[in-house]
Amino acid sequence: MLTIALGGAAGIAVPAPAWAVGDQRPGALRPPTLTTADQRVAARVSAERALWHLQVLSQGIGPRIGGTRSEHRAADYISGVLDHLGYDVTRQPFAVADKFLAQLEARPGLPRDLCWQTGASPHGALDVKVRGDVVDVHAGTAADYPADVTGKIVLIDYVAANREALVATAVTNGAKAVVFLPADLVEPRRAAAFSPTLPGSATTPVPIPVVGVAQAQKHRLRAALAAGRLRLTVSTAAHRGLTSHNVLAERRRSSTDGPVVMVSAHYDTVIGAPGANDDGSGTVLCLELARVLRKLPTSATVRFALWGSEEQGLLGSRYYVSQLPQAERDRIVAVYQNDMVATSWDPATRYWLLSFTGLANRATDEVAAAAARLGYEPRISPVTLRGSSDHQSFQEVGIAAANFSWRGEASPALLEPPYHSPEDTIAKNISLERLKVSMELIGAAAYATAGPALPGGAD
Numbered sequence: 001m002l003t004i005a006l007g008g009a010a011g012i013a014v015p016a017p018a019w020a021v022g023d024q025r026p027g028a029l030r031p032p033t034l035t036t037a038d039q040r041v042a043a044r045v046s047a048e049r050a051l052w053h054l055q056v057l058s059q060g061i062g063p064r065i066g067g068t069r070s071e072h073r074a075a076d077y078i079s080g081v082l083d084h085l086g087y088d089v090t091r092q093p094f095a096v097a098d099k100f101l102a103q104l105e106a107r108p109g110l111p112r113d114l115c116w117q118t119g120a121s122p123h124g125a126l127d128v129k130v131r132g133d134v135v136d137v138h139a140g141t142a143a144d145y146p147a148d149v150t151g152k153i154v155l156i157d158y159v160a161a162n163r164e165a166l167v168a169t170a171v172t173n174g175a176k177a178v179v180f181l182p183a184d185l186v187e188p189r190r191a192a193a194f195s196p197t198l199p200g201s202a203t204t205p206v207p208i209p210v211v212g213v214a215q216a217q218k219h220r221l222r223a224a225l226a227a228g229r230l231r232l233t234v235s236t237a238a239h240r241g242l243t244s245h246n247v248l249a250e251r252r253r254s255s256t257d258g259p260v261v262m263v264s265a266h267y268d269t270v271i272g273a274p275g276a277n278d279d280g281s282g283t284v285l286c287l288e289l290a291r292v293l294r295k296l297p298t299s300a301t302v303r304f305a306l307w308g309s310e311e312q313g314l315l316g317s318r319y320y321v322s323q324l325p326q327a328e329r330d331r332i333v334a335v336y337q338n339d340m341v342a343t344s345w346d347p348a349t350r351y352w353l354l355s356f357t358g359l360a361n362r363a364t365d366e367v368a369a370a371a372a373r374l375g376y377e378p379r380i381s382p383v384t385l386r387g388s389s390d391h392q393s394f395q396e397v398g399i400a401a402a403n404f405s406w407r408g409e410a411s412p413a414l415l416e417p418p419y420h421s422p423e424d425t426i427a428k429n430i431s432l433e434r435l436k437v438s439m440e441l442i443g444a445a446a447y448a449t450a451g452p453a454l455p456g457g458a459d
């Protein structure tokens, strides 16, 4: 099987899928029985092309925090790709909350396979850069401090209920910055980076930076410290007055009144996560299907939507739906949302059909039908109740939509360990085989829904 060497320090090889259109798919129980329309999609989709986009998003840009410059760079990239493919591209702006971020650097260097963005406390020192030797004070009570930590950066195990007292003790002892370490979550979960709030600081301002790292970062910091002296630089930044964007694209001269089929994903990430699978995978699925479908005539309009600020509470898709007049809502036949469609986590062997109402609709029906034609039906779940992605915003107003995603067999709550963490990278969390299966399923379903115009009339 072909492997693709990725750039970067790790030099990781990602196995590339290598099946032909008529072949039985990996994990399928039988060969496919494809329509002419399905064959047109399956013959064209390329996991390798999607990977190029994913490298730009997750490695070139990295974390894409709603409303910040990082998300704007991703919107620029996505818009550029869609424009280059010949689509009419629109950016829909909306206001989002302030963000408080930090970056860690160290001497000797921190491991480069991990992202070192963290959250900063909005109530600690912001827009500052401090440098100092690291001291691990564990539980962070007064008794845990060595004689003098003046000018040092302290690692403290985070306990939400005590966080303000822990910071006050660090300040009293002369610490230069606080790095809060989250408790380990139960496997397969791992704690994300966070921006610790210190509400009592309205009366007593905290004069030093306070940051919250992810579980994976915690273990690497403690390992680095165990190996010897660790000198850390903590840079904090407040990002205020932010605007996030949805990126929308449809073919030029699309009809302004017929039916619309939507294919969507969110392109933002949580703090500290390069977002290769969540949701770089869904984003590049959209970009690759935009390339595949651009010259295939359809009777309905195919509209691609890349949502901003999903991780802040489905903000982009909610805003989009709120701005859509009822006549425009009525045009939408189905919304195919793709959130986490390529994890390489072994137990994520089931492709989930997730509906906010728990009921089947046009989107779930078409994907189930496409799965049957492609021979994948043993791998798909029954229609299962779950929101928590942008399909919810549409289903809340009665539009047929669903989210599609690879997860563990037993439950859609079984997400891969790198989820929302600095380890959500191509090397640690992307299967090109699963990405290709996802593109075939959604491409075939969306094209069938849109009414392929085929020579000779029908299949």
Ligand SMILES: [Zn+2]
Pocket: 266, 278, 279, 310, 339, 340, 389
């Ligand atoms: Zn997501």
